[in-house]
Amino acid sequence: DTVLRVTGKGGKTRLVPVLPVALRAMAEYRRLCPYHLDPKGLLFRGARGGPLNPAIVQRDMAKLRSALNLPDTATPHALRHSFATHLLGRGGDLRTIQELLGHASLSTTQIYTGVDTARLLEIYEQAHPRA
Structure with a gap:
């Protein structure tokens, strides 16, 4: 079983089970990502390679909800x-x-x-x- 370590609200870390389809999508993301991704570091990066800003995710979620x-x-x-x-x-x-x-x-x-x-x-x- 594969798990993803996710740090959420309040800095709390959770281990989240990951489905094979999501693992494949993450592998493709890693392959296409122009930045070095440390296997033990952050997975999702911002436009300049830094940590992904939660406001960006919230904005994109709002766009998806609307669409x-x-x-x-x-x-x-x-x-x-x-x-x-x-x-x-x-x-x-x-x-x-x-x-x-x-x-x-x-x-x-x-x-x-x-x-x-x-x-x-x-x-x-x-x-x-x-x-």
């Missing part, structure tokens, strides 16, 4: 939230989702995915049926 007629609420954070919620809804383990999201506390993951106590009990019963 695809998506609402302003279609953000990377919303995608992350949907990812976690769908995993949980399809029987994903809350602890695994917690690890994927990089949450320190399980209660944060529970709140983040909108899980209520009844849903947790339902998941528990499915995973640990009484004999």
